[in-house]
Amino acid sequence: xxxxxxxxxxxxxxxxxxxxxxxxxxxxxxxxxxxxxxxxxxxxxxxxxxxxxxxxxxxxxxxxxxxxxxxxxxxxxxxxxxxxxxxxxxxxxxxxxxxxxxxxxxxxxxxxxxxxxxxxxxxxxxxxxxxxxxxxxxxxxxxxxxxxxxxxxxxxxxxxxxxxxxxxxxxxxxxxxxxxxxxxxxxxxxxxxxxxxxxxxxxxxxxxxxxxxxxxxxxxxxxxxxxxxxxxxxxxxxxxxxxxxxxxxxxxxxxxxxxxxxxxxxxxxxxxxxxxxxxxxxxxxxxxxxxxxxxxxxxxxxxxxxxxxxxxxxxxxxxxxxxx
Amino acid sequence: xxxxxxxxxxxxxxxxxxxxxxxxxxxxxxxxxxxxxxxxxxxxxxxxxxxxxxxxxxxxxxxxxxxxxxxxxxxxxxxxxxxxxxxxxxxxxxxxxxxxxxxxxxxxxxxxxxxxxxxxxxxxxxxxxxxxxxxxxxxxxxxxxxxxxxxxxxxxxxxxxxxxxxxxxxxxxxxxxxxxxxxxxxxxxxxxxxxxxxxxxxxxxxxxxxxxxxxxxxxxxxxxxxxxxxxxxxxxxxxxxxxxxxxxxxxxxxxxxxxxxxxxxxxxxxxxxxxxxxxxxxxxxxxxxxxxxxxxxxxxxxxxxxxxxxxxxxxxxxxxxxxx
DNA sequence: CTGAAAGCGCTTACAG
DNA sequence: CTGAAAGCGCTTACAG
Numbered sequence: 001x002x003x004x005x006x007x008x009x010x011x012x013x014x015x016x017x018x019x020x021x022x023x024x025x026x027x028x029x030x031x032x033x034x035x036x037x038x039x040x041x042x043x044x045x046x047x048x049x050x051x052x053x054x055x056x057x058x059x060x061x062x063x064x065x066x067x068x069x070x071x072x073x074x075x076x077x078x079x080x081x082x083x084x085x086x087x088x089x090x091x092x093x094x095x096x097x098x099x100x101x102x103x104x105x106x107x108x109x110x111x112x113x114x115x116x117x118x119x120x121x122x123x124x125x126x127x128x129x130x131x132x133x134x135x136x137x138x139x140x141x142x143x144x145x146x147x148x149x150x151x152x153x154x155x156x157x158x159x160x161x162x163x164x165x166x167x168x169x170x171x172x173x174x175x176x177x178x179x180x181x182x183x184x185x186x187x188x189x190x191x192x193x194x195x196x197x198x199x200x201x202x203x204x205x206x207x208x209x210x211x212x213x214x215x216x217x218x219x220x221x222x223x224x225x226x227x228x229x230x231x232x233x234x235x236x237x238x239x240x241x242x243x244x245x246x247x248x249x250x251x252x253x254x255x256x257x258x259x260x261x262x263x264x265x266x267x268x269x270x271x272x273x274x275x276x277x278x279x280x281x282x283x284x285x286x287x288x289x290x291x292x293x294x295x296x297x298x299x300x301x302x303x304x305x306x307x308x309x310x311x312x313x314x315x316x317x318x319x320x321x322x323x324x
Numbered sequence: 325x326x327x328x329x330x331x332x333x334x335x336x337x338x339x340x341x342x343x344x345x346x347x348x349x350x351x352x353x354x355x356x357x358x359x360x361x362x363x364x365x366x367x368x369x370x371x372x373x374x375x376x377x378x379x380x381x382x383x384x385x386x387x388x389x390x391x392x393x394x395x396x397x398x399x400x401x402x403x404x405x406x407x408x409x410x411x412x413x414x415x416x417x418x419x420x421x422x423x424x425x426x427x428x429x430x431x432x433x434x435x436x437x438x439x440x441x442x443x444x445x446x447x448x449x450x451x452x453x454x455x456x457x458x459x460x461x462x463x464x465x466x467x468x469x470x471x472x473x474x475x476x477x478x479x480x481x482x483x484x485x486x487x488x489x490x491x492x493x494x495x496x497x498x499x500x501x502x503x504x505x506x507x508x509x510x511x512x513x514x515x516x517x518x519x520x521x522x523x524x525x526x527x528x529x530x531x532x533x534x535x536x537x538x539x540x541x542x543x544x545x546x547x548x549x550x551x552x553x554x555x556x557x558x559x560x561x562x563x564x565x566x567x568x569x570x571x572x573x574x575x576x577x578x579x580x581x582x583x584x585x586x587x588x589x590x591x592x593x594x595x596x597x598x599x600x601x602x603x604x605x606x607x608x609x610x611x612x613x614x615x616x617x618x619x620x621x622x623x624x625x626x627x628x629x630x631x632x633x634x635x636x637x638x639x640x641x642x643x644x645x646x647x648x
Numbered sequence: 649c650t651g652a653a654a655g656c657g658c659t660t661a662c663a664g
Numbered sequence: 665c666t667g668a669a670a671g672c673g674c675t676t677a678c679a680g
Contacts, residue, residue: 023653059656
């Protein structure tokens with residue numbers, strides 16, 4: 001009979017095997033080993049390991065009033081990099097502190113979140129984009145810690161993205177810069193900060209103020225936005241690769257040369273961005289960095305670790321194409 | 325003092341307000357109202373509604389040994405349509421039966437799933453792609469119901485996709501058909517069934533057997549795959565829009581006319597597929613259908629509803645472009 | 649330094 | 665037709 005076949009061990013099983021009480025098991029396994037004789041603590045940890053003891057989440061949650069789940073809300077926007085990698089990394093970091101990561105999706109209606117949170121009673125809810133008022137109310141009512149996207153870091157990161165886009169354009173000799181948003185603001189949560197980054201870099205380089213347009217991923221909108229930017233001689237930092245590809249195709253339809261007349265730089269390095277003609281120049285964001293930031297924010301919000309996450313340029317990599 | 329301010333109501337609160345015992349509250353609220361006098365049942369439901377009573381998930385889970393969570397595993401492949409919509413719909417359908425949907429991600433290591441499942445003790449785990457042996461073992465060990473992708477329906481749906489792609493190509497006069505897979509089989513879980521659909525349709529139309537290639541989303545691979553198909557005069561049904569766009573761009577690099585020399589049809593209708601030049605002809609999959617199928621599978625696996633989901637062509641819509 | 653007891657909220661087998 | 669009691673697994677305040 002292997003361990004896999006055995007019924008799940010309870011704290012009582014551990015107590016019996018270690019020859020102590022359940023109370024002692026609980027204390028030792030919850031970081032209070034110092035209250036006991038060293039050898040008592042050792043008996044407990046050894047027995048727990050031997051039985052593969054995993055405390056029952058339901059039992060803990062019932063007793064403590066909240067679970068060890070951390071709920072991450074996936075936003076309705078493009079992701080640079082791979083959601084899998086991000087999830088796996090964040091899972092590992094949180095698991096090391098005893099938390100279990102679960103995903104939810106931000107939906108139009110708050111009811112979904114309400115149900116999720118009231119059922120799960122998570123230790124914390126982590127979001128990438130700022131919580132809406134209704135969401136915040138739901139979390140407050142359920143007594144759940146809301147972990148805002150680390151706004152300083154997040155904004156800093158996005159400013160860095162805009163800055164890097166602008167610097168790339170400027171280094172190739174472009175003098176008239178623009179930023180292209182996604183028109184739907186729900187899909188453009190980082191647009192403002194990135195636009196600022198582009199603007200700052202342009203100002204510091206002694207260029208005129210940047211121009212700003214917004215579009216949906218639709219060829220007519222792309223043509224309209226492009227016309228408003230009055231090519232030739234415009235270099236466009238884009239919210240994401242889809243926006244960049246739209247504008248690139250619009251330029252080709254209008255007969256402008258890319259990058260001679262119209263330069264574009266994207267963000268995300270989506271797979272399809274690397275098969276366009278010309279290949280898109282874009283930025284790749286290392287999501288493992290975001291995972292580290294997210295984990296740090298959660299732990300800090302729960303009072304478990306001290307350091308505030310800081311934006312790091314190293315998470316950003318320029319992917320050279322031929323569109324700039 | 326509004327309801328939102330009050331502490332969460334317990335079954336005891338409901339019992340007191342209704343003037344009955346907690347046992348009665350539990351029975352009535354769990355579908356056994358028929359064991360009681362109609363007016364007793366009514367008092368209970370009324371009191372529960374008045375207090376906004378939501379049973380404690382932890383309490384239920386502890387007592388019953390499994391939770392009311394349903395865990396859906398997101399695969400590492402493209403999604404036609406919008407994950408948000410799918411999630412929202414499946415959430416609603418499952419919520420109507422008392423279940424709460426939560427998302428996980430299929431990761432390389434099974435440990436993540438193990439932890440998730442052993443913590444959550446979900447009522448069921450739902451996957452889009454067939455479970456790997458290691459995953460199945462984890463679920464079995466935790467005594468969790470594994471809801472396979474309804475393979476008959478799923479395969480039927482995918483055959484339908486391939487068929488519809490082929491029929492579209494054939495109706496435009498193309499006689500030499502091919503299917504283009506994603507080379508990485510993990511990202512191509514539906515490829516085989518779709519290829520079969522294309523093949524069947526070709527045979528039934530009296531055409532020669534189809535040709536088959538695989539590629540990653542990379543321009544060199546796309547050029548290689550295209551060359552192997554010996555244009556001109558080839559019409560390619562693609563695993564997804566990214567594959568189709570890759571081949572379309574490869575064709576243009578080689579100087580072939582699209583759709584004159586090389587015709588391509590995609591699948592998913594990604595945003596960027598609608599800004600290509602020429603615009604991609606593709607299929608759009610109504611994820612609300614997938615949500616219905618998923619919900620039906622889960623409920624059936626839990627013994628709650630009888631009907632097996634069937635593939636429906638109505639969930640598939642041809643998006644006319646200019647690449648065919 | 650350690651354990652007995654209480655209780656988190658729920659459901660079910662049983663008694664009446 | 666309804667309720668009292670037990671118990672799921674855990675943690676903490678308290679007693680010794």
